[in-house]
Amino acid sequence: MGIIGWIILGLLAGAIAKILLPGRDPGGLIGTTLIGIIGAFLGGWISSKFLDHPINKHFYDGPTWISAIGGALVLLVVYRILFGNSRSRR
16 A cells, blocks of 8 residues: 555544544644544554554555554544644634
8 A cells, every 4th residue: 555545544534533533623624634644654653563563555454444543533632632722712
């Protein structure tokens, strides 16, 4: 799976993370999408380095999707903790 595959996976992982953690995000759709892409890379790296599960080269690999969604969820939570109160509430 190339870089385009990881970007598509990240977009979808960010959307799934947004569905699992609904609410108002400071970055909106673009911020959530970028968090999904970065989370997919982070989840894949954590999976290969610390969980001893190398990343499969197939787009439809279940553990790859789980690690990407998990990474996006973690980043979304951290992002909300760090920047959640920076926007004025109306």
